[in-house]
Amino acid sequence: xxxxxxxxxxxxxxxxxxxxxxxxxxxxxxxxxxxxxxxxxxxxxxxxxxxxxxxxxxxxxxxxxxxxxxxxxxxxxxxxxxxxxxxxxxxxxxxxxxxxxxxxxxxxxxxxxxxxxxxxxxxxxxxxxxxxxxxxxxxxxxxxxxxxxxxxxxxxxxxxxxxxxxxxxxxxxxxxxxxxxxxxxxxxxxxxxxxxxxxxxxxxxxxxxxxxxxxxxxxxxxxxxxxxxxxxxxxxxxxxxxxxxxxxxxxxxxxxxxxxxxxxxxxxxxxxxxxxxxxxxxxx
Ligand code: HEM
Numbered sequence: 150x151x152x153x154x155x156x157x158x159x160x161x162x163x164x165x166x167x168x169x170x171x172x173x174x175x176x177x178x179x180x181x182x183x184x185x186x187x188x189x190x191x192x193x194x195x196x197x198x199x200x201x202x203x204x205x206x207x208x209x210x211x212x213x214x215x216x217x218x219x220x221x222x223x224x225x226x227x228x229x230x231x232x233x234x235x236x237x238x239x240x241x242x243x244x245x246x247x248x249x250x251x252x253x254x255x256x257x258x259x260x261x262x263x264x265x266x267x268x269x270x271x272x273x274x275x276x277x278x279x280x281x282x283x284x285x286x287x288x289x290x291x292x293x294x295x296x297x298x299x300x301x302x303x304x305x306x307x308x309x310x311x312x313x314x315x316x317x318x319x320x321x322x323x324x325x326x327x328x329x330x331x332x333x334x335x336x337x338x339x340x341x342x343x344x345x346x347x348x349x350x351x352x353x354x355x356x357x358x359x360x361x362x363x364x365x366x367x368x369x370x371x372x373x374x375x376x377x378x379x380x381x382x383x384x385x386x387x388x389x390x391x392x393x394x395x396x397x398x399x400x401x402x403x404x405x406x407x408x409x410x411x412x413x414x415x416x417x418x419x420x421x422x423x424x425x426x427x428x429x430x431x432x433x
Contacts, residue, residue: 174227174391175227175228177227178226178227178228187227203328205277206279206322210274210278213271213384221330221375221378223377223378226385228391229391230397231396231397232395232396233404233405235404245257248287249346249347249350250350251350251357254350255268261384262383262386262387263383263384265354265357266376268351268357269351269356270360270373270376270380271377272334272348272351273334273335273373275334276322276323276329276332276334277322277323277328278322279320279322279327280319280345281316281317281318281319282311282312282316282319282320283315283316284345285346286315287346288344288345288349289311290313296350296353297349298341299342299343299349300340303342322345322348325337332364332365332373334348335360335361335364335365338351338352338361339352339362
């Protein structure tokens with residue numbers, strides 16, 4: 150419970166997400182059609198995370214792929230529809246691979262109009278959650294030239310936890326404060342304890358390195374939180390679908406079956422499911 154109280158402040162309302170579609174996706178999109186929607190999602194997700202605080206990391210990550218102490222509250226534009234295509238092969242080319250270099254990351258982010266600052270700020274989400282050993286084993290066992298070596302004590306500890314070929318063990322991304330949304334991640338990275346190669350790589354570019362060092366030495370998390378809100382909203386503007394470009398899924402995990410018409414009732418039911426079951430809000 151203490152952990153939850155500690156975690157209970159970063160509320161990320163992931164109710165929906167903006168572009169030329171921006172006119173249709175806005176703060177409070179459900180205020181008229183379903184005024185209780187945001188409250189319902191808030192309460193539901195608060196309950197879910199009270200029972201399973203460890204879900205905060207996966208939910209936050211799920212949102213980032215698909216598109217707290219005191220933490221930032223992020224009001225996001227709502228009204229975004231689900232995609233009417235869901236194909237695993239689409240994920241790879243649009244997701245940063247764990248072995249990406251800093252240049253790869255900057256190129257990928259630029260493709261989505263995200264800057265080097267967005268990259269270093271959003272990477273700060275790795276202040277919570279876990280990674281599989283397999284996600285960083287190359288970094289741990291075969292660190293390439295051109296990347297900074299991992300801190301020796303950290304390497305030894307990690308090698309104790311993750312043997313080569315381990316596909317199941319999970320390791321905290323920010324071991325000092327793994328469930329607290331704070332600037333500790335930057336302390337880790339600055340001390341060459343970035344768990345993922347992509348975390349460590351932030352020290353290899355002027356803009357990202359300067360930010361890591363500034364936050365590592367910050368006496369408060371205010372600047373990081375303010376930046377995180379801005380970058381998170383920037384990220385939420387990627388690939389927004391509205392109207393017939395998307396759909397309201399009846400089941401969040403699957404596209405709707407072809408149907409000649411949707412009754413008003415099924416649209417409403419779909420909306421509510423979308424609100425309740427999607428990665429819509431994270432309360433940490
Ligand atoms: C810079 C590009 C990024 C890369 C290369 C990256 C990569 C990864 C990888 C490899 C993992 C471990 C997954 C696993 O082993 O199961 C992870 C976890 C995570 N990522 Fe990222 N990520 C990036 C950006 C982001 C962003 C933008 C967010 C959110 C704003 C985010 C939030 C998370 C969270 C919360 C986890 C922990 C998930 C859990 O506990 O299950 N990441 N990331």
